[in-house]
Amino acid sequence: MHAALMATYARQPVAFERGAGVWLWDTRGERYLDALSGIAVCGLGHAHPEVAHAIAEQAATLVHTSNLYQVPLQAQLAERLVALSGLEEAFFCNSGAEANEAAIKIARKYGHGRGIGVPTVVVADGSFHGRTLATLSATGNRKVQAGFEPLVQGFTRVPYDDLEALQRVAEHQRDVVAVLLEPVQGEGGIRVPSAQYLAGVRALCDQHGWLLMLDEIQTGMGRSGRWFAYQHAGIKPDVMTLAKGLANGVPIGACLAGGRAAGVLQPGNHGSTFGGNPLACRAALTTLDIIGRDALPQRAGELGAWLLGALRERLSGCAGVVDVRGLGLLIGIELDRPCGKLVQMALDKHLLINVTAERVVRLLPPLVMSDQEATLLVDTLCPLIVDFCAGT
Secondary structure, eight states: OOTTSOSOOOOOSOOEEEEEBTEEEETTSOEEEESSHHHHTOTTOBTOHHHHHHHHHHHTTOOOOOTTSOOHHHHHHHHHHHHHHOOOEEEEESSHHHHHHHHHHHHHHHHHHTTOSSOEEEEETTOOOOSSHHHHHHSSOHHHHTTSOSOOSOEEEEOTTOHHHHHHHHHHOSOEEEEEEOSSBTTTTSBOOOTTHHHHHHHHHHHHTOEEEEEOTTTTTTTTSSSSGGGGGTOOOSEEEEOGGGTTTSOOEEEEEOGGGTTOSOTTSOOOSSTTOHHHHHHHHHHHHHHHHTTHHHHHHHHHHHHHHHHHHHHTTOTTEEEEEEETTEEEEEESSOOTHHHHHHHHTTEEOEEETTTEEEEOOOTTOOHHHHHHHHHHHHHHHHHHHHTO
16 A cells, blocks of 8 residues: 555455456456446446546546536536436436435435435345445444444334335334335345345335335446446336446436436435536446447346356355356356455456445446356356355
C-alpha cells in the first residue's frame, strides 16, 4: 500500500496498465484472464473501441454543466432505461450506493405521504446495498457495519427467500412502506431465490401498499440473461437501482421509479452535482447500444448455463464443493470452508476471481467472453479448487 492512500482496501499485489476484451496486462507485461469484470462493471470488456471513441469524443465536446441546466444526453438515457424497464422516470447519480440512497429517500417520502411517522423498509439477511450510512444500515452483513454505529434506523431485516417471514412482518408491523431486495444476492454469495419468491414479494407489496424496490446494481445490464433480473420472474418493481455495468466503467448510478413511486421526489428533494453529466450519459448510451445490438443478455444466459454445467461436471467429485449456482453470468461456487486463499492461487495462474461471503468463489466475467475463453476459465479454475479442497 502507498503511504498516501487510506488503508481501506486489502489490495492484491498486482497493478494493471491496459486491457482489451476479457484480458488485462500488468505493469510487467503479464496477461491475465479477467473473470470478475471489475466486479460486474466492464460487461463489454476492457477498452471497448466504441465506448472509448464515445468517451473521447464527448470529452472533447462537453464533460459537465450541472443539473442547473437541461442535459439532453441525460434525457435520452432516461428514455432508454424507462423503455427497457417499463418504469416511468429516472434519477442519475454516481454510484450504486447513491442510487440506493435515492431509493430509500423515495420510500421514506412515500411513507410520510401516507401519514406514517417512522417509515420502515424491509431488507434481507445477507444483502449488500452500499457503504454510506443509510445503505450500510440496510445491508444484512454485520461485519461491514461493525464500528460505524449508531446505524440509521428504519430498517427491519428478514431472511432472504422467505415469504413467510415477510408475511409475519406484514401481520405485526404497521409502519412498513417498502421492501428492498437484490434479485440475486451478489456479495451474499450468489444466492438465487426460488422461482416464486419475487412474484410472492410483489403480491405482498401490492396487498399492503408497499413499494417493491429492487437493487439491480450487480444483476442488471444483461448480466442475468435478461436486461434486468426481475424480468425472469415476470414482475415489475416500483423502484429499481442500477450502476456497475451501466457505462462499462465510467461512474454512473441510476434510480428508476414507476407506479406508486413515480413523482414522489420533487424539485429540491434530491440532487447530485455530477450525476448524469454528459460524459457519463454518453458512455452509458453507447453501452446500451452495444448490449442491445449484440444481444448480450441472451449471450450471458447461454454462456452462463454452459459455465454452470461445465463447472458442475468438473467439480462433481470434489468433496469440498457444497454447491455451484448462478443465473446468467453471476456464478458462485460454494465451498465447505473459507477460501480466500484461492484468490491468490488464481492470480498466480493469471486468472482474476473473487471470494465473497468467505466461502463462495464469485465469477462475474465480461458478457463478451468467448467460448474459448470460457473453456480456459474452467480449465484454469477447477484444478485450483480441487487442489485447495485436497489441501495440496
